[in-house]
Amino acid sequence: MAVKALIPAVEDLSETLLDARLRWKRLAERKARMVESGGLARDIERDVQIVEEYIREGRFQRSLSLIAGISALLGGLEVTYEHYQGSYSQRIMYSPLVASAGVAVAACWGVFDRRVARTALPIASLVLLGDGVTGFIFHIRGVARKPGGWSLPVTNVTMGPPLFAPLLLGTGGFLGLIASLLRREDDPLPSGLPGLWEAATAWFDKPPDEFSAHRRSGSAQAEWSRIRRRIREGRFQRILAGATAVSALLNGMEALYSHYKNNYRYRVQWLPILLSPVIAAAGLGAIWNRTIAETLLPATSLAAAISGLVGLYYHLRGTLRRPGGLKLPVYNIIYGPPAFAPLLYSSTGFLGLLASLLRRGD
Amino acid sequence: MAIGRQRAKEHVAGSPNGNITSQSEQGAQAAQSKQTGPDTTMLPTNPRTGEPLAPRAQPGYYPGFSTLRQQAFWDEATRNVVLERVQHTPPIRFFSPEEAQLMESVCARILPQDDRDEAHIIPIVCRIDERLYAGRIDGYRYEDMPPDGEAHRLGLRAIEAIAQHLYGVAFVELGPGEQERVLATIHDGEPPAAEDIWQRMSVSRYWMLLVQDCIEAYYSHPYAWDEIGFGGPAYPRGYVRLENGLPESWEVNERRYEWRAPSWAISGEYQPMGGGDTAATPGQEGTH
Amino acid sequence: MMKKPVLGRMGSGLRTPKPHEHMLGPIQKISQPMRRFDPGEEVDYVIVGVGAAGGVLLQRLARAGFRVVGFDAGPFWDTERDWVSDEAGSYNLYWNDLRVTGGSDPLAFGANNSGKGVGGGTVHWAGFTPRFHPSDFRVYSEDGVGADWPISYEDVKPYYELMEREIPVSGPAYYPWGDPHGYPYGPHPLGGVGDALVKGCTKLGIGVVAGGPVAITAGSHGDRPHCIYRGFCIQGCKVGAKQSTLISHVPDAIRHGAEIRDRCMVSRILLGSDGLVTGVRYFDANGQEHEQRAKVVLVCGYSIETPRLLLNSACSGFEQGLANSSGLVGKFLMAQAGNVVLGRFADLVRMYKAPPAHALTEEFYETDPKRDFARGFAIQTVGPLPIAFAKQMMTAKGAWGWGLRQVMMDYNHWAAFGFLGEILPWEDNRVELADETDQYGLRVAKITFSLHDNDKKLVAFGVNKTMEVMRAAGAEEVVQEPRYAHLIGGARMGNDPRSSVVDSFGRTHDIPNLILCDGSIFPTQGSANPGLTIQALAARTADYLISEGEAVRSRHTQTIIRPPIRYHLSPASTAGRGVPRLRSLRPRPTIGAGGLAPGSKG
Numbered sequence A: 001m002a003v004k005a006l007i008p009a010v011e012d013l014s015e016t017l018l019d020a021r022l023r024w025k026r027l028a029e030r031k032a033r034m035v036e037s038g039g040l041a042r043d044i045e046r047d048v049q050i051v052e053e054y055i056r057e058g059r060f061q062r063s064l065s066l067i068a069g070i071s072a073l074l075g076g077l078e079v080t081y082e083h084y085q086g087s088y089s090q091r092i093m094y095s096p097l098v099a100s101a102g103v104a105v106a107a108c109w110g111v112f113d114r115r116v117a118r119t120a121l122p123i124a125s126l127v128l129l130g131d132g133v134t135g136f137i138f139h140i141r142g143v144a145r146k147p148g149g150w151s152l153p154v155t156n157v158t159m160g161p162p163l164f165a166p167l168l169l170g171t172g173g174f175l176g177l178i179a180s181l182l183r184r185e186d187d188p189l190p191s192g193l194p195g196l197w198e199a200a201t202a203w204f205d206k207p208p209d210e211f212s213a214h215r216r217s218g219s220a221q222a223e224w225s226r227i228r229r230r231i232r233e234g235r236f237q238r239i240l241a242g243a244t245a246v247s248a249l250l251n252g253m254e255a256l257y258s259h260y261k262n263n264y265r266y267r268v269q270w271l272p273i274l275l276s277p278v279i280a281a282a283g284l285g286a287i288w289n290r291t292i293a294e295t296l297l298p299a300t301s302l303a304a305a306i307s308g309l310v311g312l313y314y315h316l317r318g319t320l321r322r323p324g325g326l327k328l329p330v331y332n333i334i335y336g337p338p339a340f341a342p343l344l345y346s347s348t349g350f351l352g353l354l355a356s357l358l359r360r361g362d
Numbered sequence B: 001m002a003i004g005r006q007r008a009k010e011h012v013a014g015s016p017n018g019n020i021t022s023q024s025e026q027g028a029q030a031a032q033s034k035q036t037g038p039d040t041t042m043l044p045t046n047p048r049t050g051e052p053l054a055p056r057a058q059p060g061y062y063p064g065f066s067t068l069r070q071q072a073f074w075d076e077a078t079r080n081v082v083l084e085r086v087q088h089t090p091p092i093r094f095f096s097p098e099e100a101q102l103m104e105s106v107c108a109r110i111l112p113q114d115d116r117d118e119a120h121i122i123p124i125v126c127r128i129d130e131r132l133y134a135g136r137i138d139g140y141r142y143e144d145m146p147p148d149g150e151a152h153r154l155g156l157r158a159i160e161a162i163a164q165h166l167y168g169v170a171f172v173e174l175g176p177g178e179q180e181r182v183l184a185t186i187h188d189g190e191p192p193a194a195e196d197i198w199q200r201m202s203v204s205r206y207w208m209l210l211v212q213d214c215i216e217a218y219y220s221h222p223y224a225w226d227e228i229g230f231g232g233p234a235y236p237r238g239y240v241r242l243e244n245g246l247p248e249s250w251e252v253n254e255r256r257y258e259w260r261a262p263s264w265a266i267s268g269e270y271q272p273m274g275g276g277d278t279a280a281t282p283g284q285e286g287t288h
Numbered sequence C: 001m002m003k004k005p006v007l008g009r010m011g012s013g014l015r016t017p018k019p020h021e022h023m024l025g026p027i028q029k030i031s032q033p034m035r036r037f038d039p040g041e042e043v044d045y046v047i048v049g050v051g052a053a054g055g056v057l058l059q060r061l062a063r064a065g066f067r068v069v070g071f072d073a074g075p076f077w078d079t080e081r082d083w084v085s086d087e088a089g090s091y092n093l094y095w096n097d098l099r100v101t102g103g104s105d106p107l108a109f110g111a112n113n114s115g116k117g118v119g120g121g122t123v124h125w126a127g128f129t130p131r132f133h134p135s136d137f138r139v140y141s142e143d144g145v146g147a148d149w150p151i152s153y154e155d156v157k158p159y160y161e162l163m164e165r166e167i168p169v170s171g172p173a174y175y176p177w178g179d180p181h182g183y184p185y186g187p188h189p190l191g192g193v194g195d196a197l198v199k200g201c202t203k204l205g206i207g208v209v210a211g212g213p214v215a216i217t218a219g220s221h222g223d224r225p226h227c228i229y230r231g232f233c234i235q236g237c238k239v240g241a242k243q244s245t246l247i248s249h250v251p252d253a254i255r256h257g258a259e260i261r262d263r264c265m266v267s268r269i270l271l272g273s274d275g276l277v278t279g280v281r282y283f284d285a286n287g288q289e290h291e292q293r294a295k296v297v298l299v300c301g302y303s304i305e306t307p308r309l310l311l312n313s314a315c316s317g318f319e320q321g322l323a324n325s326s327g328l329v330g331k332f333l334m335a336q337a338g339n340v341v342l343g344r345f346a347d348l349v350r351m352y353k354a355p356p357a358h359a360l361t362e363e364f365y366e367t368d369p370k371r372d373f374a375r376g377f378a379i380q381t382v383g384p385l386p387i388a389f390a391k392q393m394m395t396a397k398g399a400w401g402w403g404l405r406q407v408m409m410d411y412n413h414w415a416a417f418g419f420l421g422e423i424l425p426w427e428d429n430r431v432e433l434a435d436e437t438d439q440y441g442l443r444v445a446k447i448t449f450s451l452h453d454n455d456k457k458l459v460a461f462g463v464n465k466t467m468e469v470m471r472a473a474g475a476e477e478v479v480q481e482p483r484y485a486h487l488i489g490g491a492r493m494g495n496d497p498r499s500s501v502v503d504s505f506g507r508t509h510d511i512p513n514l515i516l517c518d519g520s521i522f523p524t525q526g527s528a529n530p531g532l533t534i535q536a537l538a539a540r541t542a543d544y545l546i547s548e549g550e551a552v553r554s555r556h557t558q559t560i561i562r563p564p565i566r567y568h569l570s571p572a573s574t575a576g577r578g579v580p581r582l583r584s585l586r587p588r589p590t591i592g593a594g595g596l597a598p599g600s601k602g
């Protein structure tokens, strides 16, 4: 079993069902006792470190899970009224509602419950991801079926089904999936999970070839396992940075054509459009470059998170200022500036921040 | 209120605009200007400076906007219909040459185009002639009206009679200000002459027939759409920006300029038709 | 001259239809050949006029397996080839044959009233589809004016729900007036005029709904695309977003074996010696006269042509016109007061964008005892294109000459509201035959129409209110044009053969197998646009006819009061679309069957 094999260092902890926090406590106590007695604390030191890494990854797991849940929720709310604008004229238009609700519930629940994070979350996430891709195809077809089809791309993409919205929703699923692959501090050892998940996570734990020398030199076992953890986290970090880039780009496209409708009447409408490529560049850069990951990515992500909130303000204000204002609440929420879109933008920012907090392989 | 008669009287007594040049002289001036260049008295003016505004290819507040330039985005059937309208001027077949000439000068006052350059004049009379020749009607005739063709013929005779009655000169010989005054008597529902004709048809309905026919010719032309900033045909490409009067990416924003009708014109002010009884002249267009 | 589409290949991107393809929109087409009945064959049903009502009946009866032939005086439109996105070019959509109009407030026809061609008036309607209010069915009992219907709102309600799905109608999830309900398709975005209406109403504390109810798809509907907000609804929607029975019901009818003989003008209904009608005589496209025998004749020619055809079919036994023993054929003709209120705004509006029909208020619909007149009115958005707008400026402002040119340059600053006021049925408002004849040698209709006291008061009050709303919306200058819209009546329904022409299913009291079904059978008109109710009643009549079967030829008295609703007869594309909706907030009526007697409250 991959997981079992990969964690020989904690084999001495026989209480496999205890969660990491408990293990950490016990280890800490043991360490203190050893230090008191002046014994060799090195092994314990190592164990403490491993368990701490566990806790760290667990926290990321929870955060990511939360972000996935929230973005699925926001995306779901958005699609609810976006599809209402299209009158649910096909039954399949209900599917993203169900799928995003699934991820929202699974991911938020998964923050507290390991079992849900391991079982329902990946399934729900895969469904949402699949739904996003299906929706993308349907939206391409939808634009094609508008009068003039793809020969009038500007008009038909702006007025037709929003092309990238399904993919944006799909990123929620993607994040959920990643979250379900991250380890948690309360993971039991051995995991006892079906082989599928282990196979999926195995890649994260498989070190590149150049490290095989390290591995063989049994002397630096502690060092080795530390490196491996770094590699694992680094991979997640890269994936998240990539996801941030993609999500920023999709968000930017959405803003581009929905703000186009309004002829960019307010200069602030350019903000998300101009910011998105920068975040995307930072996210992509962060995959290869550590400096970017540690500077540009958090900076732009923070900017995105803030600009989302600014957008929220303007969108709410715009909704209130519409003819009829609060007298036509449902209508003005549907046809006013979408309230959830800027929040979705913020959540991209948070994703980027999270990515920049993760440690890197290098 | 007998605005029309009053207006005509005022003029005969002494022009309300202090413009007493002999009518026929003015007419000759206008005719002459056709050869020598624009007659500036015919032009609308800048109200601040009083300067005449030179004729333009495209009057209106949307400079550079061209619906015809968008024709690649129209469907074929629409493109054919609109281009046919722009490119083809039907010959006069219903009106006699004299009637046609009179009709020309009448329509030039109903929808004056002196602010348009020669190349961008929208033909009107030939469109009306085409409709009457083909016998196309709007699906009904008022009880108190003869058939459309006959009504137009009678109307022209009446206009001529009013011109003779007020000024003793043929309508086509009159200056534009006098011509407007003749027409205004019909607009106001108080024609001072041709009683026999008005026995046979309703004054206000004839006026509506005349003006509506001119409107249909003028405002169905892409040049007129450009002038008023209307988007023109819109299929398969529809609109994206529906609210707040925002222009599409291919439309242009309004750029207003001030202008006023030429000083001799009374049609620049708005007076209710038929002396104000609008209920007697209900609209005839479908809207909802 | 030509500009290249951005990021696109040259051309509008429309597929050129193949020569044999009959297109009903950019995608929808009639793919199989239409059935043709033998000229000598007796069919089950002949339908005269495939318009709002005729289209629905044709589809229902064909789907139920009957042999049906629909006649229409106009063409069976190919929307891609025949229709244009141009105001003047849409002349052919209207019934432009001569009619003579008179009275003290004569009605305008042509573009202002009837359609000609398959789809009839739905081809060029704006598509407003509000339901009638429950009170509309008992105007006499409630207000002592007009007439009661022989049926109640509850009889029509299931058909409203059904037709709203079939059309489909887009509108708010909660519609507050009359019998509150929701719509199966979502509301549309507002255009500049809708903004003005919502703003004005909100400012005055008047309830208003945005985005519907309109017979325009907000979302694709099978092969019919989502509306593209191009504002040419009244010129025929080439997109196929706005419903006409041509695109919503006729394709299904053809698929189920109905035949349509277009460009065929029915000139006379033939009566047999047994007192039953035997078929119709008609002129084909070449002016040749033919006969078509049928077991049942349905006349759906609308408020002018239906009475005209009956009057023109006078014969021995019916010297005053077929089925006219009551003398009421052609009487009680109605139109709604359809004044257009125009307001000029400092900012641009560009009212040519978005469908003309997209927001309304029915806040003043019902009789208010505080006013000095009975019944009420609605205020709706309209969106006149340049020619219509110029004509409105002529009537409303008296514009001509330089003044006309100048106000037209401000076209984009104006918004227009449509007032819609209920005018009561009066016997002297009527359709008769003039002495003049048309191209077929048939006597043309002569229409007499005059306003009465209640009508005038209602219009004066309502137009003022509408102008007030326009001002509240921020207009600097507000003018109005008097106008009339929507023909109704001319062959009213009722229980008493002496005071009505047909029963509630449209069956004439005089001749069992002659059925009238269109706008002409309404006893009153409410201040809702009639199109939805016309279609709902057609679906109801279809259910009735299918239930009656052969018996419709023999029985004179009706026994079926509430035929079962045949949901399975909806066109194929109806099921599985739209949102779950609010069905009703009213309790079911306690009264058993339909046929409310005058005076009873439902």
Ligand SMILES: Cc1cc2nc3c(=O)[nH]c(=O)nc-3n(C[C@H](O)[C@H](O)[C@H](O)COP(=O)(O)OP(=O)(O)OC[C@H]3O[C@@H](n4cnc5c(N)ncnc54)[C@H](O)[C@@H]3O)c2cc1C
Residues within 6 Å of the ligand: B285, B286, B287, B288, C048, C049, C050, C051, C052, C053, C054, C071, C072, C073, C074, C111, C112, C113, C114, C115, C116, C117, C118, C119, C120, C121, C122, C124, C125, C126, C127, C128, C129, C234, C264, C265, C266, C267, C300, C301, C302, C303, C305, C306, C309, C357, C486, C487, C517, C518, C519, C520, C529, C530, C531, C532, C534
């Ligand atoms: C500009 C405009 C806007 C409108 N907007 C709305 C709106 O927003 N909402 C609404 O509800 N209503 C609206 N209407 C009204 C609506 O169009 C009509 O009420 C409706 O179409 C009437 O339906 P019908 O079935 O009674 O007759 P129609 O739909 O008019 O059908 C009659 C058909 O019968 C045919 N016909 C008649 N006589 C003969 C004959 N002798 N032989 C063969 N064929 C014949 C005609 O060609 C026609 O096709 C509008 C009307 C106009 C003019």
Ligand code: SF4
Residues within 6 Å of the ligand: C216, C226, C227, C228, C229, C230, C231, C232, C233, C234, C236, C237, C238, C239, C240, C241, C242, C354, C355, C356
């Ligand atoms: S506005 Fe919509 S419904 Fe009206 S014509 Fe255009 S596409 Fe059709």
